[in-house]
Each structure stands twice: as C-alpha cells, then as structure tokens.
Amino acid sequence: MVETIIFVLMGLAAIAGAITVVMARNPVYSAIGLLGTLFAVAVLYVLQLAHFVAAVQVIVYAGAVLTLFLFVIMLIGVDKEENREENLRFQRPVVGVLAGVIVVMAAALTAFGDFDWVPASGAVIPEVTNGTIQAVAEPLFTDWVLAFEATALLLTIAAAGAIALAHYRRRESTDG
Amino acid sequence: MTWAEFWIIILRVVLTFGLLLVLTIVNVWLERKVVADMQSRIGPNRAGPYGILQTVADGLKLFFKESVTPRKVELGMYVLAPFLAVVPAFLIFMMVPWGAPFMIGDQEVALQGADLNVGLLFILAMSSMAVYAVVLAGWSSGSKYPLIGGVRATAQAISYEAAMGLAMVAVVMFSATQGDGGTLSLAEIVERQSGTWGDIIPAFEPVARFIPRWNIFPQIVAFLIFLIAIVAETNRAPFDLVEAEQELVGGFHTEYSGMRFAMFFLAEYVNIFSMSAIAATLFLGGWNGPTFEGSVPAIISGILPTVYFLLKTYAIVFLFFWIRATLPRLRYDQLMSLGWKRLIPGALGWLILSTFVIAFRQFGVPWG
Numbered sequence: 001m002v003e004t005i006i007f008v009l010m011g012l013a014a015i016a017g018a019i020t021v022v023m024a025r026n027p028v029y030s031a032i033g034l035l036g037t038l039f040a041v042a043v044l045y046v047l048q049l050a051h052f053v054a055a056v057q058v059i060v061y062a063g064a065v066l067t068l069f070l071f072v073i074m075l076i077g078v079d080k081e082e083n084r085e086e087n088l089r090f091q092r093p094v095v096g097v098l099a100g101v102i103v104v105m106a107a108a109l110t111a112f113g114d115f116d117w118v119p120a121s122g123a124v125i126p127e128v129t130n131g132t133i134q135a136v137a138e139p140l141f142t143d144w145v146l147a148f149e150a151t152a153l154l155l156t157i158a159a160a161g162a163i164a165l166a167h168y169r170r171r172e173s174t175d176g
Numbered sequence: 177m178t179w180a181e182f183w184i185i186i187l188r189v190v191l192t193f194g195l196l197l198v199l200t201i202v203n204v205w206l207e208r209k210v211v212a213d214m215q216s217r218i219g220p221n222r223a224g225p226y227g228i229l230q231t232v233a234d235g236l237k238l239f240f241k242e243s244v245t246p247r248k249v250e251l252g253m254y255v256l257a258p259f260l261a262v263v264p265a266f267l268i269f270m271m272v273p274w275g276a277p278f279m280i281g282d283q284e285v286a287l288q289g290a291d292l293n294v295g296l297l298f299i300l301a302m303s304s305m306a307v308y309a310v311v312l313a314g315w316s317s318g319s320k321y322p323l324i325g326g327v328r329a330t331a332q333a334i335s336y337e338a339a340m341g342l343a344m345v346a347v348v349m350f351s352a353t354q355g356d357g358g359t360l361s362l363a364e365i366v367e368r369q370s371g372t373w374g375d376i377i378p379a380f381e382p383v384a385r386f387i388p389r390w391n392i393f394p395q396i397v398a399f400l401i402f403l404i405a406i407v408a409e410t411n412r413a414p415f416d417l418v419e420a421e422q423e424l425v426g427g428f429h430t431e432y433s434g435m436r437f438a439m440f441f442l443a444e445y446v447n448i449f450s451m452s453a454i455a456a457t458l459f460l461g462g463w464n465g466p467t468f469e470g471s472v473p474a475i476i477s478g479i480l481p482t483v484y485f486l487l488k489t490y491a492i493v494f495l496f497f498w499i500r501a502t503l504p505r506l507r508y509d510q511l512m513s514l515g516w517k518r519l520i521p522g523a524l525g526w527l528i529l530s531t532f533v534i535a536f537r538q539f540g541v542p543w544g
Binding site for chain 1: 250252253292293294297298300301304305307308311312315323326327330331333334337357358360
C-alpha cells in the first residue's frame with residue numbers, strides 16, 4: 001500500500017519535472033525540473049531496494065552533471081533573448097505522432113499486459129535489503145570486469161582529450 | 177514492522193534532529209566567543225550567562241523582521257533557495273552515529289538518524305545538493321554580486337567535492353581491511369575503529385596498546401585532505417570566496433533578509449557541525465573510547481560514548497573557528513589551483529599508495 005502511494009506520487013513528480021524541462025521559458029527552471037525528475041526516479045530506485053543506484057544517480061546526475069548545466073546556463077547568460085525560430089520544420093508533427101504511439105502502447109500494456117503494478121507490501125522482499133553495494137560490486141568485478149575497466153579507460157581518454165582540445169585551442173588563438 | 181520499531185525510528189530521528197538544533201544554537205555563540213577571544217575582544221555577554229542566549233535572541237529578531245523581497249528577484253527560486261540550503265544540511269547529520277546503541281526493553285536503539293547501507297554515498301549526495309541553494313539564491317536575486325557568488329560556489333563545490341570523495345575512498349578501502357569486507361555504513365566504520373592498535377600489530381604491542389585504533393593514524397594524509405576539503409565545502413574562511421564581504425557585499429545572500437537569511441545562516445552552522453562530525457566519525461573513531469563498563473554506574477558508561485563523540489567533533493569545530501580567525505582569504509585563482517593542482521593529485525597519489533600498501537598486506541608481493 002505504502003509502496004503504491006509513493007510510486008504514484010513519485011511518478012507524478014517525475015512527469016511534472018519532465019514537463020517543466022520542456023515547457024519552461026527560462027532554462028534555469030528547466031534545470032530545476034530535471035533535478036526534480038532525477039530525485040523522483042532516485043526514490044523509485046530506493047523503492048526497488050536499489051539504494052546504491054539511487055545514491056549514485058543523485059551524486060552523478062543531480063550533483064555533478066546538473067551543477068555543470070547550471071554553471072553553463074549562468075555563464076552564457078540566462079536573461080538573453082533566445083532565437084525561437086525552428087530549424088527542423090517537421091519536428092513538431094513527428095514528435096506528436098511518436099508521443100501518440102507511445103501513449104497508445106503504454107495504455108495497451110496497462111490494459112492487456114500481464115504484470116503486477118508494483119510489489120505490494122507483503123510480497124517477496126529479497127534478503128539483500130542491506131547488501132545492495134555488495135550485490136552490485138560482485139558481478140562488476142568478476143564477470144564484467146573487462147567491460148568495467150574498458151569503460152574506465154574510455155572515460156579517462158575522453159577527459160584527457162577534452163583537456164588537450166581546450167589547451168590546443170588556447171594556444172592557437174594566442175598565436176594568431 | 178511492529179509499532180515498537182516504528183516508534184523507535186521516530187525517536188531516533190527526533191533525538192538526532194533535536195541534538196543538532198540545540199548544538200547549532202550553541203555553536204553560533206561559541207564561534208563568536210572563540211573568535212572574540214582570539215581577537216582580544218569580549219564577544220556577546222549580555223543575553224544570559226556568558227551571552228549564551230545571544231543566538232536565541234538573534235534568531236527571534238530575524239524571525240520577526242520583515243523579509244524584504246527586492247523587485248527584480250525571480251520569485252519562485254528566490255523563495256525556494258533557503259529551503260534547499262536547510263534540508264540537505266539536516267539530512268547529512270542523520271547518517272552520523274553519535275552514541276553507543278542502548279536497549280529499551282528488548283529493542284536496540286542506535287543513536288543515529290538512520291544507518292544506511294550506502295551511508296557515505298548519501299552524505300556525498302546531500303553535500304553536493306547544498307550547492308544548488310547557493311547557485312539559485314545567487315541567480316534569483318537578480319543582482320550582480322549574488323550572481324558572482326553563485327557562479328563561484330558552483331566551481332568551488334565541484335573542485336573540492338572531488339578531493340573530499342577521494343579522501344573518503346582511501347578511508348573506506350582501509351576500513352575494508354579492518355573487518356569482514358568493505359562497508360559504507362557509518363555505524364560499521366565506527367565499530368571497526370574500536371579497541372587499540374595493540375590487538376592489530378602484535379610486534380609493537382607495548383606501545384601500540386596505548387594508541388586507539390582510529391583511522392587517522394594510518395590515513396593521516398587522507399585526514400588532512402578531507403579537513404581542507406570540508407572547510408572549502410562549507411564555504412568557510414579562508415575559502416569563503418562565495419560570500420567575500422570586501423568583494424561581493426554579502427555574496428549569494430546579499431538580497432536576503434529576515435527569516436530567509438536566517439535559514440542560510442542556520443544551514444551554514446549545521447553544515448559545519450555535521451561535516452566535523454563526519455570527520456570525527458571517519459578518522460577519529462566516532463563515539464569509541466574507554467567507557468569503564470562495570471566499574472562505574474551503567475548510566476555513565478552509557479553516556480560516555482556521546483561525550484567522546486562530542487569532544488572529537490568539537491575539536492574539529494574549534495579548528496574551523498581557529499582557521500577562520502587566523503588565516504586571510506585566498507585569491508580565487510589560488511583557490512582553484514589549490515583544489516585542482518594540489519589536493520586532487522595529492523588525494524589520488526595517496527589513494528594509489530595506500531592501495532599498494534593494503535594489497536601488499538593482504539596478498540604479499542606479486543612475484544612471491
């Protein structure tokens with residue numbers, strides 16, 4: 001019961017946040033809408049007993065990525081008038097059709113699909129309630145260690161590349 | 177969940193919240209007194225004995241003052257920002273165990289708001305939320321100086337959070353060798369620092385017997401990095417570029433007054449206390465200490481852990497005040513180069529070094 005209430009509340013919050021992201025005239029409000037969505041989704045993770053994923057979601061997305069978004073929004077100036085002319089003329093009708101398809105599919109799934117809404121309290125709750133980090137770490141460092149290390153290497157290369165590019169540009173502009 | 181368990185959770189949260197609120201009121205007074213002593217002044221001495229009620233008086237005054245709303249503010253965010261400052265500040269302290277668990281009937285009550293499996297990650301998440309309050313306050317004020325303060329806050333928070341996280345990783349890795357596998361739960365990390373090094377290193381038993389098994393001894397570099405990072409993270413002098421009076425009037429809270437300003441003020445002091453408490457928990461053994469169980473009344477040995485916790489925390493809080501009273505503010509470029517060119521490489525180096533030592537102690541030399 002409690003799970004269902006929280007799920008519905010957080011689902012609505014996530015949708016409200018997502019709508020704010022696209023509808024808000026001011027990019028700062030869009031960023032805050034995204035923050036709300038990320039938080040609501042994090043609570044949904046906690047509901048699924050994935051505490052680790054929830055915490056990492058808040059640290060990485062809400063803590064780091066969105067802070068950078070806000071930083072950039074403020075650096076380029078929020079109060080500037082935006083050019084609202086659309087370059088892609090068909091994007092609105094295409095998005096409308098796609099959204100319609102998704103809504104129909106979601107409705108069909110809800111009506112005819114064979115699934116439980118959310119695990120009601122009293123349903124089977126795994127024993128690992130208090131061991132989610134261990135549960136994530138073990139496959140990550142045994143079965144998937146190669147993929148994990150490769151991803152780490154990729155991220156390092158990307159970071160080094162970004163710094164190198166920034167330096168290269170600066171030298172070029174001071175020379176010329 | 178039974179009703180007894182439910183009420184115990186409520187009790188834990190209320191106790192932790194109450195403790196934090198009362199101590200924060202004391203801390204504001206304490207800082208004014210300590211800084212006054214260091215500057216050969218008297219400090220507050222009118223309200224109550226030694227002026228200890230001064231904070232209460234100031235709080236009431238701010239509460240009844242008009243909250244002036246400047247015409248150019250972006251109202252929604254302007255009102256929201258103080259709340260965004262206060263909520264994470266209080267949530268952080270919920271993770272800190274501040275006393276030994278005790279029994280009510282057959283139920284164990286841990287003196288800690290909540291013991292999460294991902295406790296440390298939760299702390300990192302909440303401390304990174306604190307920056308939104310400053311940024312949004314600065315931006316929504318619709319005025320130059322607060323905006324500059326807000327932009328500075330973003331850059332500073334991102335830089336020093338990295339160093340703080342890396343220092344935490346080193347401690348967590350070390351702590352993993354002290355018990356059965358790694359843990360991010362603060363209660364567990366405290367538990368693993370009980371006793372003395374005498375039990376762990378038999379070779380130096382006669383000396384090590386007197387050295388408590390705190391993480392600060394093997395992780396002293398991580399402790400220093402963590403300490404610098406939390407001073408920067410709470411925007412305290414000498415890293416208070418965010419609200420530098422001489423440059424930015426009041427920084428991000430220039431346009432705030434009355435109750436809304438009081439909330440920023442409260443959040444700052446709550447953050448100082450909880451960050452010090454976390455440092456004490458991670459590095460100074462939390463509530464561990466000799467409780468003389470059996471030779472003194474049970475009530476005393478039950479309260480002593482909380483006393484030890486407060487002593488350790490206040491040692492660090494005092495350090496915060498001391499640094500503020502003695503060190504001049506850094507320049508902005510100095511702040512950035514300290515964060516990125518010294519603290520983060522230092523933390524990374526220490527992390528690698530301590531990883532090698534831990535691996536050597538666990539597995540021996542790779543060629544052996």
